[in-house]
Amino acid sequence: MFASFKKKYFLSDKGIAGAKRGIFWTTLTNLVVMAGMGFLFLTMAGFIDRLTTGADLPSVLPIAGGLVVFLVLLFASNWQQYYYCYCIFYEECGNQRIDIAERLRKLPLSFFGRRDLADLTETIMGDVQAMEHAYSHVLSELWGAVIASAVVFVGSLFFCWQLAVAAFWSVPVAFAILYLTRGPMTPVFDRIRAEKVRVTEAIQETLDCVREVRATNQEAHYLAGLNAVIDREEREVTRGELVNGLLVNSAFAILRLGIATTLATGAAMVVSGQVDFMVMFAFLLMVSRIYAPFDQALMLVSELFAAESSAKRMRSIMEEPVAQGSEAFEPVGHDVVFDHVAFSYGAGDDGRAGEKVLTDVSFTAKEGEVTALVGPSGSGKSTVSRLAARFWDTTAGTVSVGGVDVASVDPEVLLRDYAIVFQDVLLFDDTVMGNIRLGRRDATDEEVLAAAHAANCDEFVSRMPQGYDTMIGENGSKLSGGERQRISIARALLKDAPIVLLDEATASLDVENETVVQEALSRLLAGKTVIVIAHRMRTVENADKIVVLRDGVVAEQGTPVELKAAGGEFAHMLSLQKEAAAWRL
Numbered sequence: 013m014f015a016s017f018k019k020k021y022f023l024s025d026k027g028i029a030g031a032k033r034g035i036f037w038t039t040l041t042n043l044v045v046m047a048g049m050g051f052l053f054l055t056m057a058g059f060i061d062r063l064t065t066g067a068d069l070p071s072v073l074p075i076a077g078g079l080v081v082f083l084v085l086l087f088a089s090n091w092q093q094y095y096y097c098y099c100i101f102y103e104e105c106g107n108q109r110i111d112i113a114e115r116l117r118k119l120p121l122s123f124f125g126r127r128d129l130a131d132l133t134e135t136i137m138g139d140v141q142a143m144e145h146a147y148s149h150v151l152s153e154l155w156g157a158v159i160a161s162a163v164v165f166v167g168s169l170f171f172c173w174q175l176a177v178a179a180f181w182s183v184p185v186a187f188a189i190l191y192l193t194r195g196p197m198t199p200v201f202d203r204i205r206a207e208k209v210r211v212t213e214a215i216q217e218t219l220d221c222v223r224e225v226r227a228t229n230q231e232a233h234y235l236a237g238l239n240a241v242i243d244r245e246e247r248e249v250t251r252g253e254l255v256n257g258l259l260v261n262s263a264f265a266i267l268r269l270g271i272a273t274t275l276a277t278g279a280a281m282v283v284s285g286q287v288d289f290m291v292m293f294a295f296l297l298m299v300s301r302i303y304a305p306f307d308q309a310l311m312l313v314s315e316l317f318a319a320e321s322s323a324k325r326m327r328s329i330m331e332e333p334v335a336q337g338s339e340a341f342e343p344v345g346h347d348v349v350f351d352h353v354a355f356s357y358g359a360g361d362d363g364r365a366g367e368k369v370l371t372d373v374s375f376t377a378k379e380g381e382v383t384a385l386v387g388p389s390g391s392g393k394s395t396v397s398r399l400a401a402r403f404w405d406t407t408a409g410t411v412s413v414g415g416v417d418v419a420s421v422d423p424e425v426l427l428r429d430y431a432i433v434f435q436d437v438l439l440f441d442d443t444v445m446g447n448i449r450l451g452r453r454d455a456t457d458e459e460v461l462a463a464a465h466a467a468n469c470d471e472f473v474s475r476m477p478q479g480y481d482t483m484i485g486e487n488g489s490k491l492s493g494g495e496r497q498r499i500s501i502a503r504a505l506l507k508d509a510p511i512v513l514l515d516e517a518t519a520s521l522d523v524e525n526e527t528v529v530q531e532a533l534s535r536l537l538a539g540k541t542v543i544v545i546a547h548r549m550r551t552v553e554n555a556d557k558i559v560v561l562r563d564g565v566v567a568e569q570g571t572p573v574e575l576k577a578a579g580g581e582f583a584h585m586l587s588l589q590k591e592a593a594a595w596r597l
């Protein structure tokens with residue numbers, strides 16, 4: 013049973029051990045309460061008996077002693093129940109979040125292309141929270157109640173089997189009803205969750221696009237869309253609650269029917285002289301209490317069913333294959349070689365072929381040289397740089413570094429040899445210093461400041477209230493595009509890795525800043541393998557090699573001088589930009 017629990021609810025060994033103990037202590041708590049009722053009954057029966065026979069009343073001391081023992085036992089078992097039902101599961105779910113985050117870190121980027129980010133966020137936050145609540149409030153309560161009532165049922169059979177059946181028949185029937193509703197309720201839960209994900213997505217999109225929405229006067233249109241999504245979710249949740257409420261209340265009503273059948277059976281048996289009135293009274297006392305532990309469990313049992321779907325979603329992430337590779341990476345030099353590389357986003361996932369972005373790309377980016385990738389927008393330049401760092405795996409052909417196929421190297425190990433400046437700079441809500449230090453965590457303040465100086469950060473940082481210790485807001489919201497880019501360049505300079513990928517690294521800089529930063533870059537990049545992507549031909553004119561991409565293939569490659577002389581694609585792009593530079597509004 014526990015092995016299936018473990019799988020069904022996605023519990024760790026510690027979690028399942030906690031669940032076992034939680035069920036044990038909940039059962040014990042229920043039995044202690046029932047024993048208290050028994051004690052109360054026996055005390056009352058003793059008093060009534062002595063009053064009717066005129067005998068001396070019993071001493072109160074043993075009764076008071078019994079009460080104290082009862083209270084101590086109840087407190088101890090409640091305490092243990094609380095610990096195993098709550099504390100253990102809070103820890104379990106905290107660990108589940110860490111495990112998912114750790115798994116996500118190791119998954120190939122193709123996974124994120126295929127999965128919706130709002131859906132993933134909902135799994136990490138919403139699903140884990142739902143499971144936490146179901147484990148702590150339902151799992152042990154439910155099983156503790158079932159086991160305790162089974163024990164009491166078996167015990168009560170020895171007193172009067174007819175009354176025992178009259179009191180307990182409603183328990184399996186109420187549960188059978190709820191269990192049968194599980195099938196129809198599962199799609200309801202799934203629909204509610206899907207609507208929740210849609211709401212999260214819509215809110216995220218509205219927040220992300222707030223500037224564009226205002227600039228295009230689309231507030232009313234966007235708000236109407238958002239309201240419609242929220243209304244749909246509300247309707248789905250309300251419908252789910254109504255169906256659930258109907259089923260749970262039917263189960264409650266059936267459970268409570270047991271009181272009526274106990275009373276009717278008991279009355280008939282007392283009248284026919286089959287049982288003593290006190291026996292019937294004892295059963296009535298018991299049924300008034302025996303259903304109580306089921307109340308919370310029945311009310312929340314739907315959460316347990318929903319938790320099974322949550323666990324399935326968690327498993328789908330945890331069973332996703334991580335990017336594999338050897339931790340031993342010993343390249344001979346750092347030439348980056350593309351050998352007949354083809355690539356499609358989405359290829360390899362679910363057997364889909366995906367649209368080809370690169371069909372046949374071969375070139376070498378030599379160590380100690382700057383290789384520039386140029387080509388029209390969408391020709392695959394960024395894709396090539398991502399493949400060079402194994403952010404994705406090629407569909408055909410190989411990418412190697414110093415003779416080692418990057419697909420055979422653990423991505424984390426491989427990336428130690430790369431410094432990358434992306435087109436979209438991502439910054440953390442930290443100080444300028446903290447953001448630059450991401451390049452190399454163990455760098456001294458002097459090293460961080462030297463990198464910042466080389467990337468021309470001093471100019472804008474000196475205007476900030478706390479200089480390099482100024483917080484820059486979420487994703488550097490307090491900085492301009494050019495300032496963000498300079499921080500990103502400083503980060504890459506600090507990392508000082510043998511391979512440098514610059515994807516439009518200086519595109520947001522003005523001419524003055526670009527010249528300063530380019531100078532610093534060319535000094536610091538000496539001796540490294542540099543792959544640079546730039547739209548401005550001015551930026552790539554001094555490169556050692558130009559690779560022109562078009563329609564998924566290398567249209568031409570060579571030194572800038574050779575390509576200019578050849579009068580091909582590169583020469584054409586160069587002349588177009590010169591014409592554009594001459595335009596006046």
Ligand SMILES: Nc1ncnc2c1ncn2[C@@H]1O[C@H](COP(=O)(O)OP(=O)(O)OP(=O)(O)O)[C@@H](O)[C@H]1O
Nearest residue numbers: 125357358369387388389390391392393394395396
């Ligand atoms: N994550 C992705 N998932 C699916 N398709 C993508 C993804 N990233 C890029 N593409 C597609 O791959 C093609 C090449 O994109 P890529 O960004 O490599 O081009 P690029 O030459 O760098 O473009 P630009 O100069 O505009 O930055 C484009 O058609 C783009 O739509």
